Amino acid sequence: MPYGQAVDPTAFYAEAMRLFRNRKPLVAAVEGAAVGAGLGLALLTDFRVTCPEARFSANFNRLGFHPGFGLSLTLPRLVGAQKAAMLFYTGRRIGGEEAVAIGLADELVDKVQVLPRAMALTQDIAASAPLAVASTRRSLREGLAEQVAEANQQELAIQREQFRTEDFREGVAAMAARRLPVFHGR
Template sequence: MSYPNVKLSKENHVAVITIDHQPANALNQTTLKSLGEALDDLASDDQVKAVVLTGEGRFFIAGADIKEFTELDEQKAVAVSEVGQQLFNRMETFSKPIIAAINGACLGGGLELAMACHIRYAAPEAKMGLPELNLGIMPGYGGTQRLPLLVGRGKATELILTSQLIDGEEAFKIGLVDALFPVEQVVEEAKKLANKISEKSAISVKLSLDAIHHGLLHGVEAGYKQEAKLFGQVFTTEDRKEGVAAFIEKRKPNFTNR
């Protein structure tokens, strides 16, 4: 399937979203809209259990489309920021895990999008950063909030205020990405992870994602309460019965996502 600037493919239980807006896969408003429509498709497809997101060619996403910024006044800029934030918040709370396969330059809005994914794999040479201050602006799609959660307040502040770009090796060291692979393998490795996750009960995956996000958003005490609530919910499912029976019988479970 294809949307303007976005390609969507599905294989077994894994979907791959590819941003394809040449030459650098910039995130203009059309691309953001298409990404939202692709997520609509995946949300309603019970066969898809995990998602890989990458960029076409030698770029992941080089940033927002700066040409669009020339037309913004204060009110329009707030609206653009809110559109991006709402989409990336939706990704962060998506019921199926989204794995970013960072195959090249991942800058500005591109890094903000990658940080909204649940897991990030990257190539060692991939350049990452939030260079908005070089343009006299600032991150507007959630970068000032997600980067400190991933790398700590001090490092995030340094990276944002200096517009410093780092490679995948440094990103891995500071916790911005979760694993490194050669550029020609990073998408396939992300698919392998997605396939591994797709073997689990989709209900258990969804509820686990919910619990993780709830604690990060509301604090650990609220997270404990949400975890207990969801732990109770999972015990009402057929998958729980199947998983326990399979363990006792020493066989692979056959989850039906009920």
């Protein structure tokens, strides 16, 4: 498939929904880029451990299309509507320090400590009563998977329309050329 041609993310979203419906807490170790769908993947977890070198970006609008992966629901839920709007509309990349400051990530450690700290956090969780953890997670995330599935369907319908636009082609071409896009609203 040629670079810049849209891929139908239906199967990808279906797999992500399997992770959303998981009954056990998930911890992400983010030591590099969590951009676009990678950000969506990071946000389906319960906790994110990161480092100053990490990069987070909801770059969809900069590429010429609507956010996906349920991010229109999960990002505002995590950081608030105003901060989410800023990240969506600008596609701005933020580092690990800012991600922790705005609530996008939970812990900031040195890069070499990201995975060990994420593993230690999973061990901290595993030391708690499994039935209590599972029921608490179920209460905290009540209805979230269903809401995300609905958001995915809405986002996907919008994306499919926008994947056929000149703006989408320009956004992808600009990213490939490492230049700012010039959009025309068509």
